[in-house]
Amino acid sequence: MTTERIQDYLYSWNPADPLLARVRLEDDIRDGLQGAYVRKPTLTERKELLELSAAVGTQAVLIGFPAISTQEFDDCYALLAHAQEKKLPLHFSFLARTLVSDVEPIVALARAFPEIKVRADSFIGTSLVRRKVENWEFSELLQRIKTVGNYLLQEKTPFGLSIEDATRTPPDDMIQTIDRALEVEIKNLTLCDTVGDSTPEGAARITEFVLEYLTKQGVQLELMWHGHNDKGLGVANAIAAARAGADIISGTFLGIGERTGNTALEQVALLLAQAGNTHHHLAAIKPYCDKLSEYTQVPIAQTAPIIGQQAFTTAAGTHSAAVLKAKALGLAFEDYVFSAVPASDLGRSQELLIAPVSGSANVRYMLEQFDVTPTTALIEGLLAHAKTKDKWLTRQDIRDYLNTQPF
Numbered sequence: 015m016t017t018e019r020i021q022d023y024l025y026s027w028n029p030a031d032p033l034l035a036r037v038r039l040e041d042d043i044r045d046g047l048q049g050a051y052v053r054k055p056t057l058t059e060r061k062e063l064l065e066l067s068a069a070v071g072t073q074a075v076l077i078g079f080p081a082i083s084t085q086e087f088d089d090c091y092a093l094l095a096h097a098q099e100k101k102l103p104l105h106f107s108f109l110a111r112t113l114v115s116d117v118e119p120i121v122a123l124a125r126a127f128p129e130i131k132v133r134a135d136s137f138i139g140t141s142l143v144r145r146k147v148e149n150w151e152f153s154e155l156l157q158r159i160k161t162v163g164n165y166l167l168q169e170k171t172p173f174g175l176s177i178e179d180a181t182r183t184p185p186d187d188m189i190q191t192i193d194r195a196l197e198v199e200i201k202n203l204t205l206c207d208t209v210g211d212s213t214p215e216g217a218a219r220i221t222e223f224v225l226e227y228l229t230k231q232g233v234q235l236e237l238m239w240h241g242h243n244d245k246g247l248g249v250a251n252a253i254a255a256a257r258a259g260a261d262i263i264s265g266t267f268l269g270i271g272e273r274t275g276n277t278a279l280e281q282v283a284l285l286l287a288q289a290g291n292t293h294h295h296l297a298a299i300k301p302y303c304d305k306l307s308e309y310t311q312v313p314i315a316q317t318a319p320i321i322g323q324q325a326f327t328t329a330a331g332t333h334s335a336a337v338l339k340a341k342a343l344g345l346a347f348e349d350y351v352f353s354a355v356p357a358s359d360l361g362r363s364q365e366l367l368i369a370p371v372s373g374s375a376n377v378r379y380m381l382e383q384f385d386v387t388p389t390t391a392l393i394e395g396l397l398a399h400a401k402t403k404d405k406w407l408t409r410q411d412i413r414d415y416l417n418t419q420p421f
């Protein structure tokens with residue numbers, strides 16, 4: 015064990031990201047459950063998921079679209095009642111189209127739970143392609159924002175506007191949409207990359223553009239980024255938007271959601287933590303994701319960052335040998351010598367296996383795990399055995415091999 019600091023041995027070309035330290039997460043579980051392959055958890059399971067999300071330190075959850083059915087409204091009500099009973103420190107938003115009839119049930123929920131922060135989050139598709147397909151006049155969309163906004167003002171229910179397909183909306187139309195939303199005193203503005211069109215540069219440009227405009231108007235509100243993963247850039251876009259000044263990242267744990275899914279919040283939480291953000295409890299991520307995976311029947315890939323079963327596993331000879339040397343220097347060195355993600359902060363640890371790609375260090379280590387003296391003959395024999403296989407050896411495989419040995 016060394017007394018030296020790991021920081022003195024970790025050089026990074028990544029820039030410092032001071033803006034990331036203040037960013038919060040919104041868990042848009044409603045959008046996650048919109049994935050056609052996703053099983054909708056029972057109400058009891060959703061209550062448990064709410065608690066697990068709160069344990070991670072998410073600031074807000076978007077848990078339903080109460081106008082779509084009586085059942086959905088009742089579920090939203092029951093989830094709020096559960097949050098109140100458990101005193102979960104969460105803000106709640108509920109989705110609606112930009113229609114008074116869609117936000118009315120949200121007003122009813124806000125009235126029923128005056129002690130909980132409840133926001134009506136209405137979405138409106140402003141891109142040219144969406145307007146063309148729907149045959150929507152732009153003036154008609156602006157009028158809807160005004161009508162819904164005035165209704166919510168009158169009912170004293172906070173209004174958040176989600177600009178659907180914002181990343182394919184021209185700047186002048188964005189400004190007109192924002193102007194109309196500001197007239198009705200929105201509290202929150204969400205820039206949606208609805209079809210995952212953005213690149214990180216695009217996400218930063220649109221966020222900076224909107225922030226600059228809001229600053230010029232002297233307006234302060236919560237600016238949120240909500241992105242999808244169609245080009246595999248969901249997390250990179252979210253971080254770019256946060257660097258550019260977005261206050262809240264909306265996404266889902268496991269990245270569940272329609273098509274290729276939403277921004278994977280477990281990855282965002284880790285990147286935020288590494289930039290000095292202390293809002294999230296990293297060790298609570300895997301328990302939440304495991305339950306979410308079980309209840310939604312969405313399997314976690316072995317290689318999924320942070321939560322994948324093999325995210326901290328190696329069987330490769332040279333890598334394993336280095337991890338074992340690092341172990342001798344202490345946990346911090348073990349965490350970082352072959353990983354950019356500190357397993358111990360996540361309640362996990364480096365795991366070594368024996369496979370055809372292994373060397374004697376793996377075998378020596380595993381024999382010690384089995385309380386077997388690692389003699390040269392045993393190490394060479396087990397390694398030669400592993401080299402004949404097409405996959406790593408399970409504990410049972412190793413046991414079976416040892417049972418064939420005369421000791």
Ligand SMILES: CC(=O)SCCNC(=O)CCNC(=O)[C@H](O)C(C)(C)COP(=O)(O)OP(=O)(O)OC[C@H]1O[C@@H](n2cnc3c(N)ncnc32)[C@H](O)[C@@H]1OP(=O)(O)O
Nearest residue numbers: 045048079081082109110111112113137138139148178208
């Ligand atoms: C990007 C997002 O994820 S936004 C959320 C999308 N999620 C969902 O749609 C899931 C829940 N949806 C539903 O249960 C149903 O679609 C409902 C209850 C909302 C509507 O059902 P229906 O009345 O049968 O309408 P349908 O689904 O066929 O069509 C959607 C209608 O909403 C309209 N619409 C879509 N977005 C908006 C909007 N932002 N504001 C107002 N109207 C809208 C469409 O133009 C269409 O209207 P039309 O029937 O006059 O053409």
Ligand SMILES: O=C(O)CCC(=O)C(=O)O
Nearest residue numbers: 045137176178179206208
């Ligand atoms: O945030 C939401 O759930 C609605 C908006 C949305 O999903 C999107 O436009 O991508």
